[in-house]
Amino acid sequence: MKAIVLKEQGGVENFTFESVSVPTIKDDEVLIKVRAVSINPADAIVRENKSVSWIFGEESSLILGWDVSGQIVQKGAKVIDMQIGDDIFGVLRHPYIGRTYAEFVAAPASQLAIKPKNSTYEEAAATSLAALTALQPIQKVGIKKNDRVFITAAGGGVGHFAVQFAKYFGAHVTALASSSKKDFVMSLGADEFIDYQLGPFENTLKKDMDLVIEAVKSDGHIMRSMEVVKPGGSLISLWSNITEEENLKAKSLNINAFYNMVSFNGQDMKFVAKLLEEGKLVPHISKVFSWKDIAKAHLEIEKGHTQGKIVIIMD
Template identity: 45%
Template sequence: MKTIILNQTGIVDNLQYIESAKPTINSNEVLVKTISLSVNVIDYKVRSNDGALNWILGTDRPAIIGWDLSGTVVEVGDDVTDFKIGDDVFGMANFPGKGNAYAEFVAVPSAHLTLKPATISHQEAASATLAALTAWQALAEKGNVNKGNKVLIHAASGGVGHYATQIAKHFGAYVIGTSSAKNKEFVLQNGADKHIDYTTENFQEIVSDVDFVLDTVGGDTILKSLEVIKEGGTIITITTSSLSDEILEKAKSKQVNLSFLLVQSSGENMLQLAQLLENGTIKSHVSKIFTFDQMGDAHLHLEKGRTVGKIVVNL
């Protein structure tokens, strides 16, 4: 089967194409023939940085990265009862841990997958995995966002941000989304009640009494967000687990629940997302599609940091 491996981190040319044997599945796994996969920020970070790759995948080389996939079940483990051969499934496989999605066939624990709704494409399904799971786990599980909450989503036009906006609106929140001016209409169409152009406006001068903030940007965003969060509010960051003493002290003084989220693979959460995708409550925005042979181009495109929605790779 076609596989992309990494023997060492660095430039996109280090993504090497090889022919390898199909994976052997364990009793709790299914073998998925990949149709589409999605590329995330974590993909190029682990490709380019030894520390990131070792943290997520360990030190064994070669490594196969990639976690988001949508495809068809071609083999079922002895203990698997929820899927059968021929089922179309999607999910985020084995995260954190071995990825293996950059391949024609991927062994995935059945507990990480759910059935793909017939109403969406494999491209839309592959998109709604790591990014949508991150948004769901941040808002629903850690943030407990509900009706009437005021929610601030940074980079609301990005992969995680565009799902977070839609999920927050599903929960009945008032949503404020930041992005550049060119993506204003996209953010508003996703359901945001208010848009802030981060290139010309300081959100901390416009927004106040926010119940929940989702930081997908990093830098000084958390510190500035602490100026607009109400006492007892929640800030979730997906950018860093290393928080300065200044940030921690300020959060403590305002009794703000501040934490880092590392998304986890979850078939249960994928089922909840699948239901929202099926009825059109949330939609995947696929901005660009590459072929498997263009994986390096997909990484370079994403690294520019201007992607609206998601990037997909088709096999």
């Protein structure tokens, strides 16, 4: 089968296109003919940063990717709720690599959901890792109707899903993004918008947020976001662990600040599939690339200003 392989971790020039063996499935797995994958900022980090090489496990060929959408072409003996020919999508094996940048991928059936008929392969692939990254911590804090929620980087891959999930659960959403994304973010259902380019948001907002979803990867941003959380509220960091300094500040403010690492979860994917089918969750795809343009896709995600998601078609 064809696959996008890294010669070694580093720049996009290390991507190669090779023929590798079709993976063998276990009894609880299915073999997927990959139709689309989505690119996340974490893909670029893993591609470049050798300090996270453990993510590849013991695999000899370095194949990236967690998100996948495609069709089942083979299934293991213990797989009973999915059939050959089913269209599926999901997040595979995170934080270990799912190896989805390939023509075929072996996947535990428990990590997948049936793709809604009203969603394309591209839309389903886009609504995988980024969607769970937003959904899982929101569920963890027990978001309630009328909670006041502040979402940073609200126009990005994770942020645009966070806005939609928060509104689904009945929250009042204040979104932070650049002015160029205002119309987009408001169209997702945000109640209020703040342009981060106009000055410190912590000087504009009252300290009355029940929850902050911190999706900005920037030194000092978590400390600033804590300023708008009310006592007893929560701050979720989606990028990095809470430092000792940040933890001390959180305690002094009587707020719950924590890092949440997304994990594969078939039940969560089924919930996402339900919302997609009902039209209550809509992925925004800013650009679609051919698999042969994987280097261009990675360079695009590295700019850090993507509106919504970037998708690769495995044509």
